[in-house]
Amino acid sequence: MHHMHGGHDSERKPFNARMFMRLMRYLSPYRWWLVGSLSALVIAAAAAQAGPYLFGMAIDRFINPAESAQVLTMQERLSGLGFYAILFIASLVITWLAEYGETYCMSWAAQNGIFDLRQGLFRHLQRLGLKWYDSRPAGVIMSRVTNDVQTLDELLSAGLTTVLGDLVRLGVIVAVMLTMNARLALASFITVPPLMLMAFYFRPRILQAHREVRTRVAEINANLQESISGVRVTKSFAREEENFAAFDLRNRGNFDATVAAEFLMSIFQPGVMFIGALGTAVVLWFGGSMILRESIFGMQVGTLGPGTLAAFLVYVQRFNHPLQNLSNFYTQMQSAMAASEKIFAVMDTEPEVQDAPGAITLPAIRGAVEFREVDFAYDGEHLVLEQANLSVASGQTVALVGHTGAGKSTMINLLCRFYDPVAGQVLVDGHDLREVTTYSLRAQLGIVLQDTFLFSGSVRENIAYGRPEATEAEIVEAAENVNAHAFIERLPEGYDTPVGERGGNLSVGERQLISFARALLRDPGILILDEATSSVDAYTEILIQRALDVLLHDRTAFIIAHRLSTIRNADLIVVVKDGRIVQRGTHDELIASGGHYAELYGAQFDAESGPRG
């Protein structure tokens, strides 16, 4: 059980210039911030390398001057030292301010760019059709907007500047070392190849291992999520042990993955430190030999002051970070490419249902509805509706009846334009739904969906969902119409009682009543009730019907109900069977003509009023 979704699509993609440019376009409104950040970055990277140089120079010139040099008095040496110290302080202050400016400007640009991107993504999600959502688990959609955007955020806010900064830093360090002493510099560079080898061998593997860990953690979380959502079912089936075994497996998988990643880290980190020690040893030995004018392997190596040696001891450790970051960057870029590919794929998906160019605003609905030879399939292949023809005059109450799975809700889905028909047309007041804006259509519909969904919030907020500006009196009236006022008043905080997650603090029928009131409050042009009272008792139902008699006067309504008693009075009863409309007419007509409806009704009537044969 508990299948994992998502996370399995590729996590890394090669660099793609077009995609990268498209990403960069989000930064272009903030380009001056970028320029600011880059200039600060160069200053910071250079200024930060002044310290060891000044330290070394101060030693060689004033603290421990070579005997050959011009002799200075102690006072001169002390004040010379002071001058260098002040330069040192100045370089530190510059570094501080420049780093501040660099990070701040870059984050400003990146955060705003990412904000625009996420905003665009969310807006686009609001336009994508239900078909798109049907084929994806919520978790995957969530991770587009959260994780994938986060990956891009990391690249833009930190990755790009870090790598530029590191290139500058490396360049400056190498240049300074070469000018201070070219030979010693070349000797110290001996640590660079092993460092690079380490970095480029381990870093990608470590990142890979960490990604593995994240995947495992995501699996654990997905498992937990479903376990918690379904905990009531699990408990009622006493399935705890089996589920625990499945969880334990994932938990163990995560343990193994983490330990594997930690193993790499535990080798890599001390390895890098060891190369640092190696660098120190090389500088001491080679530099020391130079100072002492010893020969190495029979070669004279030149002269050197101990200050330069001290400076080199620091510089030789400073290769480490930039090289590590550079090796990270490659992988980071690949992840960012994978993330942007996924994000842009969503943003490039044309909503399968969208306003046609030149779509008009549907005028106030009078209520004539027509299905004209409608074919429909959810998957584009297996027809769920076939050649549906239906014509409803304005103000009529239409009942859709039929077996479960016959296609009743599907007809409603088409009327709301959640999907477009594969063939044929759905028309409201003579307008093909594809020629009007979806907003103007849905804003005039009042729908009670078969699956009741309440938002976490108060009863009041839920009823007023479709018309947040509704007055208290209107809300109460809507509640009274569905006979919910009495029970709402009885709740601990009345209309302000929180309904709980998905309405969990209410009985199922109560939830239906609230979603019913929510639809009524809209005062819709067409009212659509898909099993709106399936869990409501017969008493309440008759009260609602009475209210509806008034509310539906002059208003077109579609009603789906399995309790045929509720629809007997409809102006038009439409019988759906296996995706086809097989009969239509009033109750009396249909009973008289015999056929599917009479069968259905007979089944119920038999059941109601007398022992079966």
Next chain:
Amino acid sequence: MKTIWRLLGYLRPYLGWLILSNVAMLGLVVMSFAIPWLTRYVIDVAIIAEQSALLLPLSLGVIGAGILHGGMFFVRRYSSAIIGQRVIYDLRNELYRHLHALPFSFYDRSKTGEIMSRVTQDVETMRRFLAFGLVNLVRSVVMSVGILFFLLFINWRLTLVVLITVPPLVMTIRAFATQVRPMYRRVQEELAGLTAVLQENIAGLRVIRSFAQEELEVEKFVEQHQRYLAHNLRTIRRWSFFFPLMNMITAMGTVIILWYGGSEVIRGNMTLGWLVAFNQYLALLLGPLRMLGWLVNLTERASASATRVFELLDTRSDILEISNPIRMPTARGDVQFSNVHFAYDSGGDSVLRGISFHARPGETVALLGATGSGKSTVVNLIPRFYDPNRGRVLIDGRDVRRFAIEDIRRNVGIVMQETFLFSAPIAENIAYGRPEATMEEVEAAARAAQIHDFIMGLPQGYDTVVGERGVGLSGGQKQRVAIARALLLNPPILILDDSTSSVDVETEHLIQRALAHVMRGRTSFVIAQRLSSVREADQILVLDQGRIVQRGTHRSLIRQEGIYREIHLLQSGDASSISEEVYRRARTKALEVGGKEAR
């Protein structure tokens, strides 16, 4: 602090690893001292005093120290990672078990997101504390204290002068902790808020679309998103000010060493080697000090996380098994309620007020009643999802509280009013309660629930994965899968809570006929709004506001004045004439109820 101790208690099984890790840590600290010390020796002795023969051995010494250091580091890091991960593994499993031991009432009160954040984020914080925080905490303290004494011993004046960077550093770290960290937490909260908006947006998709409220949703999102952005930028501004500042103050130590230490060398009070080594030691002193700020914070957060996690673990289920529960492999199916009272909140209104009835083995009991009258509540007491506040629920003549909970649940099959299907193939969903069931059994259950033919018509048949919450199936199809799932358990007691509400009458009829066959000799409870579904029950209980107001068989009830007869007339006869009268009565009754409750 107590929570931290409790958390540390989890380390007990891994004491050996812990000792190993700490021994390696001590070795590591010692080796950290060695390299600067050797450096100093090279400069002072080999170079300045020109004992060139020492140069090579000392340099090799540095490499040796580097190797030892690396080895120690490996042992310390790897062992502490294993410890931390082990503990978290244990903790996760404990949490998982515990979550399944918690009663329904706990889930009524809690939000999924909140529980999730405890079992994911809080556990992660605890993991980081155990894997990195703890060892580094000890190391930082040992290291900084050790270095401090060492430096005082070498040159106490220079040490004291260098120490003047410590107060500003500590102050900056404190400021960082008090200003930036809360801001950072706030950013996390805003991000969580953003995720929550997104989550509800996706869950409520159909409602949003059908009410054309996309703009409202975008507004909600934008508002939260902007808050997130604003906090994020504010935090980054602070952070990017403080963080380089800390770097600067740390580097000021080097300036002091250069300036003051340099003049000491010029005056001949100190050697050049020590000057260079001092600089390296300073990094060893200030590094741990800076880390300490982070560690203290991590400890605090781990402690807060542990408090939340332990709170969850300490939530005792009020549905407890007695110490020597009666085992019940197969129940006879006798169910009795005796004067049962129940409220969801202990202080709240009673939902059930004195329910008594007796269902004998093999009987079908129907519950009928208004929305919110307490039908689901009654049946939820049978598998002991809740315990009554007063009165007793008995199975086979014994209080349910005396049985092993697992036995009750295996004997009671329930189709809950709200269908929840797991994201898994249909076959797995049906076999949920009995994963070992054969395909024939699964199909038989599906046939009885009248869903087999539909499943066979799907391109992938029983292997079709039903999506999250079973999207892709019609309402009635989902319900029938859930019925099949309960039937496969073959339980002596079966509960159908309004589980054919979305199924048409004819199909329901077929289901009932199949059930009558499958359930022969078993007890069943049926909740339904359609009388057609309950007509043949042996007992019909009519509930109103938590009381049983009528009981009997269909035949006896239609002869009595009362709700049942009215519903019967409503749903069967030619209602148009009757409904006028019934409507008036219903209306009066509603007003009466409303009036009574409004007081």
